[in-house]
Amino acid sequence: MNIAVCVKEVPSGTSHKRLDPATNRLDRSGDSELNPFDLHALEEAVRIREGGADVGEIVAVCMGPPSAQRALQKALALGADRAVLVSDESLAGSDIGGTAHVLAAVVAKQDAELVILGQQAADADCYVMAAAVADHLERPVVTQVAELTVEGAGIRAKRQAEHGYDVIEAPLPAVVSVSDAINTPRLPSIKAIMGAKKKPLETLSAADAGVDSGRVGESGAQSFVRSVVPPAAKSAGVTIEDSGGDSAGQVVEILAGKGLI
C-alpha cells in the first residue's frame, strides 16, 4: 500500500495575516510554513508504516507557489519518501473547487491506496477538502478521524460527530482527513532534515499534472470575493503579560471588579 498525504503551505502563525487589497487574495509575502494540521496527517502516515502495515511509499502532494518547496522539505523530513509540488501561475486564485480538482488529479497519478489530509488549513479554516477530493476520485471518505487503523484491505476510523463518536469502515482505496487530536507529531531529527534534501521533490506544471485549465485560477473559480470589510467593532480586551504566575492577583481583581466572584 502507498500513502499520499496532501499538504499546504500557509502563512506562519507569527505572520500578520492580511488580504491583499488589490486582489482580495491572502497576502503570502510573509513567512510561511507547512500547515500545522498537516503535521498530523504526515505523522499518521508514518505511524501506519511503523505499526507494521505494508507501506510501499509515502508521497507528499502539494499545490502552491514555488516557495511551497520549503513546506515539502519539511514533509520529507517528517517521513515522506518523496514529494510532488504542482506549481503554476495559472493556478493562482483557484477556489476550493479548483484546488480539489488539482489535488485529485495529482493524487490519481500517485498509485496511492490511502490518501490522508489534515482536517483543515490554518489560513482558510475550511474543512471540506478531503470530501471534495474523494468525490473527484470516486472513493469513500471519512473526515475528522480521531483514531485510524488499517486492517487488511480496508480502514477502520473513529471520528467525532455532533452526537458522540462514529466508527466507520471503508475498503481501500480511500480518503481520510485526520483530526489534530489523532496523534502528537514528532519533531524531525537533524539527520532527517539533512536526509530530506536527498529525497526526490518533483515540481509539475498544471499541464503536467493533468489539470483542466477551465476549472482553476481566478478565471475558473466559481466563487469570488465581492468585498472585504472590518468586523463589527468589539471593545478591546485587557492583555496581561505574565511572569512566573504574577498575574494571578490582577486577574482576581478584575473578576472581583466585574462582580463575577
Add this chain to the structure above:
Amino acid sequence: MAGILVYVHHDEGELSPQGLGVLAKAASLGGDVTAFLAGSGVDDAWAGSLGGHGAAKVLVADDPALAGGLPQPVVDAIEASAREADAVLFGAGVVSADVAAGLAARIGAGIACETTEIALADGGILATRPALGDTVMVESGFRGTGIVLARANAFPVNESPSGTAPVERVAVDVKPWSQAATPAGREQAEAAGVDITEADILVAVGRGMGGPENVPIVEELAKAIGGEVAATRAVVDAGWVPYSMQVGQTGKTVSPKLYIACGVSGAIQHKVGMANAGTIVAINKDPNAPIHEFADVSVIGDALTIIPKLTDALRNR
C-alpha cells in the same frame, strides 16, 4: 431565481438545529425555499413539518442506502435537485460539511464555508464569513450555483414553528462507491454528571495544559471559583476528559457568565461554542493564539504556573 435549496441534516430522525436555522434564514430572504431531507423510511408528516421552519416545499430522498447517516450517498441523492437550484445551503456539522464538499466537487460549484450572513443581490446569493482569525469579514458571490456552509450557531432556529409544506419524493440512484464506507458502530456520549450548559462559571481545559495529569490543576481552580470544568475537542479526543464536557461545534454550546480558558487556542470549532460567554479569560502562553483576539482578559503566560497561583489567590480572598 430558480430558488434556494436547503439541506436539513438529521441524525436518526433528530433534525439538526443547524440545518433548521439555515432554513429559517433562507425563508427570511423572501422567495420560495425548498428543503431537502434524506433518509430511509422518511415519514411524510415529519418531512412536511419543515414547512413550519420556512420551507415552501420539501424534497425527500428515501432509500435504504441513505439509512447509515454517511455523507456520500446523500451527495448522489441531492445532486439532481442541486443542479436546478441557484444556491444550496447547509447548516454546520460534520456530515453536512462532507455533503456540501462532495456536492461542490460533483457539480463544479463554488463553496463558501463558515458563513455567518446570507443575502441576495444581483439575482444571486452572497455569503459572508469572518476570516483570518475573524479579523475581517469577507463577502463572496458565485458564478453558478452557490454552495453555502454555515458556521455553527450562526442562524437561530424558529422556536415556534407552525404549518406544514407539501412533500415531493425524488428519485434516488446511489452509486456503488458512495456506499463503500459503512457505519460500524457508534459510541453514544455517556450521561454527564454535570450539565455544563447550566453552569454560571466554566473553566476549560485545552491541549496547552500539556497532558491528562494536569487536569486536576484545572479542577482545583473550578472548585475554588465555584464553577465546572469544560474542555476542547482535542483533549476529549485524546481521552483526558469525557465528551460530555466538550464545548464547541461538535460539543455543547455554552454561555456562562464567566469562561476561563486554560491552554485553549481558541480555534473556530471551540469559539462557536463559547463566544457568547459574558466574560472570557484566556490563559495561554502563545501570544498568537486566536483566543487572545476575542478574550476580555488575555493572560499571556504559562497556564501550568499561573492556574495554581490563581486558585490560591481565590481561596485566600
